[in-house]
Amino acid sequence: NAGVTQTPKFQVLKTGQSMTLQCAQDMNHEYMSWYRQDPGMGLRLIHYSVGAGITDQGEVPNGYNVSRSTTEDFPLRLLSAAPSQTSVYFCASSLTGTSNQPQHFGDGTRLSIL
Amino acid sequence: AQSVAQPEDQVNVAEGNPLTVKCTYSVSGNPYLFWYVQYPNRGLQFLLKYITGDNLVKGSYGFEAEFNKSQTSFHLKKPSALVSDSALYFCAVRVTTDSWGKLQFGAGTQVVVTP
Numbered sequence: 001n002a003g004v005t006q007t008p009k010f011q012v013l014k015t016g017q018s019m020t021l022q023c024a025q026d027m028n029h030e031y032m033s034w035y036r037q038d039p040g041m042g043l044r045l046i047h048y049s050v051g052a053g054i055t056d057q058g059e060v061p062n063g064y065n066v067s068r069s070t071t072e073d074f075p076l077r078l079l080s081a082a083p084s085q086t087s088v089y090f091c092a093s094s095l096t097g098t099s100n101q102p103q104h105f106g107d108g109t110r111l112s113i114l
Numbered sequence: 115a116q117s118v119a120q121p122e123d124q125v126n127v128a129e130g131n132p133l134t135v136k137c138t139y140s141v142s143g144n145p146y147l148f149w150y151v152q153y154p155n156r157g158l159q160f161l162l163k164y165i166t167g168d169n170l171v172k173g174s175y176g177f178e179a180e181f182n183k184s185q186t187s188f189h190l191k192k193p194s195a196l197v198s199d200s201a202l203y204f205c206a207v208r209v210t211t212d213s214w215g216k217l218q219f220g221a222g223t224q225v226v227v228t229p
Contacts, residue, residue, distance in 0.1 A: 004157070035219075040123075040221050040222075041221060042118075042204060042219035042220050042221045042222055043158070043204070043217075043219040044219075045216055045217070048216065058216065090157055090158070092157075092158075100146050100163070100165045100208075102148060102150075102160040102163055103158075103160070103217065104160070105150075105157030105158040105159070106157050107155070107156050107157045108155075108156075108157055
């Protein structure tokens with residue numbers, strides 16, 4: 001049981017490049033989400049999904065796209081990378097979107113935009 | 115709008131001494147409150163949560179937290195800190211009416227436990 005798996009662990013991009021951060025979970029969780037972590041700001045929600053085919057925006061969605069074609073996978077796409085998107089990105093999941101359930105986090109993708 | 119405040123950027127404590135990490139919240143409704151811990155280069159790990167009932171919640175690794183509705187606080191405590199408790203701690207809140215489960219995190223508190 002791998003839990004939440006994120007790839008790659010590290011990535012360096014040039015401004016304007018695009019890329020996809022991968023997230024997969026093997027716990028049959030309905031709810032998945034993407035956060036970015038920046039020093040002194042905690043974690044901020046980018047996008048989330050309550051099930052296959054259903055996604056919605058979080059607090060800081062601009063510059064990012066998501067899709068959820070399967071229960072297991074929830075990729076995050078950077079359309080045109082900007083230096084302001086340099087951050088650590090975390091994917092998380094929970095069994096359902098019910099408010100009282102804790103989330104399980106991946107180990108993160110450390111992204112630098114030059 | 116909901117928000118979480120962790121007033122201390124860093125807490126320093128000697129091994130064996132009590133550890134307290136402070137958290138206050140603001141929500142328009144009843145809160146669900148969580149504590150997570152993050153070790154270097156790792157994701158967040160769930161420690162404990164308050165949903166309802168007893169105001170003192172016990173969690174993993176000997177941690178506990180006390181919910182205080184009048185002070186809108188949810189402080190994390192450990193009676194005797196270990197060097198291995200050194201990590202980044204996050205408080206988070208959800209409102210009970212938010213069925214989509216969006217978490218609001220505090221900025222985090224770095225705990226340093228010295229031998």
